[in-house]
Amino acid sequence: MKKFINDIESVMRESLGGMVDAHPGLLRVEFEPTFVARAERSVNKVALISGGGSGHEPLHAGYVGQGMLDAACAGQVFTSPTPDQILAAASSVHSGRGVLLIVKNYSGDLMNFQIASEMMDIENATVLVNDDVAVENSTHTTGRRGVAGTVMVEKMVGAAAERGGSLLECKEIGDRVNAATASMGVAFTSCTVPAAGRTTFDIGADEMEIGVGIHGEPGRRREKVKPASLIVDELLHSILADLKPARGSEVLLHANGFGGTPLMELYLLYHCAAEKLRAEGLKPVRSLVGNYTTALEMAGASLTVTVLDDELKSLWDAPVHTAALRW
C-alpha cells in the first residue's frame, strides 16, 4: 500500500487538521468527538449538518461554509460517523431555528443519524439522498445509494437556509433536489482503504465496473472497457430513464471523478455528455466538473443530472464559500 500517511490510526485526524490549517478563517475542527464546522457560527438560520465515512473528500468537510453546510461529521474511511459526533455538531452549530440532517442512504449512516435525531434536544428533520440509479439495493444499502448528487442537495439546501428558509422549507427543497437528481458511475480500478491495506475488489486490466458505488460496491455488471461516448450513452440512458425530464428542460450536468481519473478525461466525459443531452432536447445550462465525491484513489467517474427550475437554478447560483466550492 502506497499512501501519504503516517499511521493508519491518525489518518483522519491529520487530514482534517490539514484542512483546517489550510482554511483557518473558514473552518474549525473538534476532535472529541470529531466534526468540522464553520469558523464563524451562523446566527438565526437552520443549521445544516451532513457527514459520512472519510475517503470521499472533499465530501463533506469541503462543503462546510457560507451557503452550504454548518458542520460535517466524518467517520473513519468508508465508516459511518457515530451519533455522539452528530449530537455534538448539532449542539455546537444550531442557532435556534432547527437542524437539518443531510444523509446519504447507507444503512450505517442512516441508523446513526436516526439515533442522533431521536436523541437530539433540538427540532430537526432529515433529507435522505439516494440519487444512484445503478442498483436498487447494494452491499451497504436498502434502496438506492446516495452518491455525487449529494453535492447538489447540500449546495441548494445551503442556499435556501442562508436565505432564511424554515426547517420545513429547507427539508422540502432538499427532498425536491434529491428527486430531481440522478447519478450513475463506472470504475476502472479499485481503491485501498488504509486499514485494510489491500484493494477493495479485483478488476481485470481491460475491464470496468458499470454502476459502481463510491465504496467500490458492485454495480450492474463487469464488462470490457469501451469508448467514452458509449459509456456516457449508457450512464445517461439510465439517468434519463429515471428522471424523465420534459423535452426542453434545463439541467445541471456534473461529471465527477472518483479520485484517480485525470481532469482531462473528466472534461472529455462532460463534452460527450453535454452533446448527448442536447441531442435529447435538454439544455445543460449549469456544470460541475472535477473530483467532488470521491472513492479514495479509484479511477473512474460518475455523471449526475439535476433537472432545474428557476428556484433550483437560483439556489445553485447563490454565493458559496467553502473549501471545495466557491463563487
Added chain:
Amino acid sequence: MKKFINDIESVMRESLGGMVDAHPGLLRVEFEPTFVARAERSVNKVALISGGGSGHEPLHAGYVGQGMLDAACAGQVFTSPTPDQILAAASSVHSGRGVLLIVKNYSGDLMNFQIASEMMDIENATVLVNDDVAVENSTHTTGRRGVAGTVMVEKMVGAAAERGGSLLECKEIGDRVNAATASMGVAFTSCTVPAAGRTTFDIGADEMEIGVGIHGEPGRRREKVKPASLIVDELLHSILADLKPARGSEVLLHANGFGGTPLMELYLLYHCAAEKLRAEGLKPVRSLVGNYTTALEMAGASLTVTVLDDELKSLWDAPVHTAALRW
C-alpha cells in the same frame, strides 16, 4: 490502457471542447490552431499567455480568466505547443500593451515560445518558470524544470496585469515570484500517455521516485515508501535550502496532487508540511491544496513554497475567476 477517451487523435480537442462547454461565459476555444482564451477580450492590459503539453490539467487552460491568463496554448499530451498556436493566441488576445509569455522550462516549450516571440509583431517578454529543485538538468530540460510553482507565477502576474502593470512590471513580478518559489515532488505510480498506451516508467509496489518530474521524468533516486512526515521533511529540506527564507517569513504553502492521490492524503501532507514550516520559524499564511499541476493519473504529490512579501500577498489575494481558481 483504461481511459475515458474515444480516439487518441481527438482527446485534446474533446477535452478542451468539454472545458468550454462547462464554462461558456468564461472561455472560448479555437482549433485551427488550438488555443483557449477568455470569452471576453480584456482591454488595455498586458496580455498573458501560457501553455505547454496537455495532461497537466487544470494547468494551463483552467487558469484562463479574469485575474490570471488571457490565453493558454495546449500541445498534445506532454508535447509542446507549436509557434503558430502561440502566435494566433497572441494576435487574438493582445490589447496594445504587449504580450507576456509564461513558459515552463522544458527544451521544447522554450524553443517554440522563443520562435513565437521572435516572429511576433507585438512587443513581448518572457517569464521562464524553473521552480523544481529536485534536479539541475533532466530528460527534457537544460536547467531546472518548471512545475507546480507555475500556478503561483500565473496567479500573481495575472493580478499585476489586471491592475494595469506594464509589460516590464509584469515581467519583473513574474521573475520575482519564480525566484521566491521552489517545489519538489514524489511519485508512487507512473502514468500512461494515451498515444503511448503503456506506463511511462516502471516502479516497484513498495517504491517511490523522489524528485519526480511532472512527465514522470526521473528525480533524485528511488527508495522504499516511508511515512508522510519523513517525505515532507525531505521535500521541505530541499525547498528551504534553495529559498533560504529569513526566520519569521510569511509563506504560501501549496500541496499539489499529481492526479491519482486522494485529497484526504493531500490535506494530510499539507498538515505535516505546515507543522514543519512552523517548526522552522516560518509562517504559512496562504494555502493551496489539490490537483493543480498534474501528470495525468500519476499517484504522488509535490510541495511548493513561495516566500511572500506584502506585494506578493496582495497579488495572491486579488480576485480571480477561472475554471480552476476562483475567489
